Amino acid sequence: MKNIVISGTGLYRPAHVITNAELVQAFNAYADLQNAEHAADIAAGTRAAIVHSSVEFIEKASGIKQRYVLEKEGVLDPARMRPRLAPRPDEQLSLMAEIAVAASQQALAAAGLQGGDIDGVLCAAANMQRAYPAMACEIQAAVGAGGYGFDMNVACSSATFAIEQAANAVKCGNARRVLVVNPEITSGHLEWRDRDCHFIFGDVCTAVIVEAEDTAVAPERWQVLGTRLVTQYSNSIRNNFGFLNRCEDTDPDARDKTFMQEGRKVFKEVVPMAAAHIDAHVRALGFEPRQVRRFWLHQANLSMNQLVLRKLVGQEVGDDLAPIILGEYANTASAGSIIAFHHHRADLKPGDVGVICSFGAGYSIGSVVVRRL
Numbered sequence: 001m002k003n004i005v006i007s008g009t010g011l012y013r014p015a016h017v018i019t020n021a022e023l024v025q026a027f028n029a030y031a032d033l034q035n036a037e038h039a040a041d042i043a044a045g046t047r048a049a050i051v052h053s054s055v056e057f058i059e060k061a062s063g064i065k066q067r068y069v070l071e072k073e074g075v076l077d078p079a080r081m082r083p084r085l086a087p088r089p090d091e092q093l094s095l096m097a098e099i100a101v102a103a104s105q106q107a108l109a110a111a112g113l114q115g116g117d118i119d120g121v122l123c124a125a126a127n128m129q130r131a132y133p134a135m136a137c138e139i140q141a142a143v144g145a146g147g148y149g150f151d152m153n154v155a156c157s158s159a160t161f162a163i164e165q166a167a168n169a170v171k172c173g174n175a176r177r178v179l180v181v182n183p184e185i186t187s188g189h190l191e192w193r194d195r196d197c198h199f200i201f202g203d204v205c206t207a208v209i210v211e212a213e214d215t216a217v218a219p220e221r222w223q224v225l226g227t228r229l230v231t232q233y234s235n236s237i238r239n240n241f242g243f244l245n246r247c248e249d250t251d252p253d254a255r256d257k258t259f260m261q262e263g264r265k266v267f268k269e270v271v272p273m274a275a276a277h278i279d280a281h282v283r284a285l286g287f288e289p290r291q292v293r294r295f296w297l298h299q300a301n302l303s304m305n306q307l308v309l310r311k312l313v314g315q316e317v318g319d320d321l322a323p324i325i326l327g328e329y330a331n332t333a334s335a336g337s338i339i340a341f342h343h344h345r346a347d348l349k350p351g352d353v354g355v356i357c358s359f360g361a362g363y364s365i366g367s368v369v370v371r372r373l
Contacts, residue, residue, distance in 0.1 A: 003213035004167045005221040009342045010106030010207035012099045016072040020055045028052045029078040058199040063302025067202030067330035069187045081192040096129040097138045100181040103207035111209040112217040119147030120175035124162035126155045126333040156360020158334035164227035166210035177211040184333040191258040202330035206338040222370040228281040229366045237261040237361035274359045275311035281367045293352040295322040298359050299336030348372050
């Protein structure tokens with residue numbers, strides 16, 4: 001059986017930043033406009049007033065301090081509260097493919113490869129820009145890769161689920177090297193007008209090269225010791241936007257057509273699931289959780305990650321054991337754990353073992369146990 005390695009990663013980060021202070025100012029202006037427009041209904045008790053947000057509320061609830069976005073002005077416009085993106089003609093590279101190519105080029109350079117060395121492309125993200133042709137096929141053509149490409153969506157676990165598919169493809173001989181890209185334009189599906197979640201997401205794209213160890217030329221390689229996936233159906237995180245909406249004659253701007261979650265329920269249910277999943281996976285590979293040098297966890301909520309780690313190692317943990325990138329990037333859906341791995345692995349030594357783990361809607365949990373070679 002071939003040893004499989006991650007030989008390169010890449011990261012595209014948008015140029016625009018929205019701080020919590022900017023976001024709160026825009027949201028509160030929106031709230032004031034709405035409350036004034038519906039003042040009679042609010043006074044009659046038939047409509048609830050929109051409560052102001054605050055920087056303190058956001059940071060206490062999530063640990064997020066800012067986020068990167070592809071477009072800023074539309075999000076901060078109290079009369080719009082969503083990105084303002086220009087449509088592109090079919091012959092032009094799509095926005096999702098554009099950021100995927102940028103991240104892919106970094107990953108290829110890190111792995112010492114060219115686009116033509118790739119013969120499998122997996123575009124794995126929480127949302128796809130279109131139904132077809134597959135985003136992966138467009139990205140494949142843009143980077144000059146051969147072989148095949150396909151899209152996959154397991155919400156915030158898309159990246160780790162795709163890494164398993166990539167590793168299996170190389171093990172089976174169906175591909176020599178697979179490019180996994182995670183273009184997460186989360187600003188497009190976030191409900192910026194909802195106080196409970198308006199601060200959660202940011203835009204980004206990550207890329208990972210998966211190949212056999214005996215073909216890898218990169219000086220830095222991470223052996224994939226094992227992957228493990230699980231799903232358990234839950235309605236607690238949901239987005240009802242889809243191609244059948246037009247047939248149902250529903251409002252395309254209705255609240256259920258963007259990101260929704262029951263936050264407290266998700267926290268209560270996912271934390272023990274994620275901790276048990278990681279514990280079982282690590283032990284199945286012959287390690288104790290305390291032997292793991294670093295955990296690169298899904299980046300959704302600071303308290304959630306801290307509690308998962310306390311359950312695993314039985315003590316308070318800091319950024320050295322479980323790096324947090326939430327403060328800078330916010331929740332970036334499936335890309336979060338890969339960003340943490342991309343930024344926080346250089347100090348690990350040969351032989352050190354780490355866990356990349358994501359958890360999200362589904363519920364879905366994916367873990368990848370790696371060892372630095």
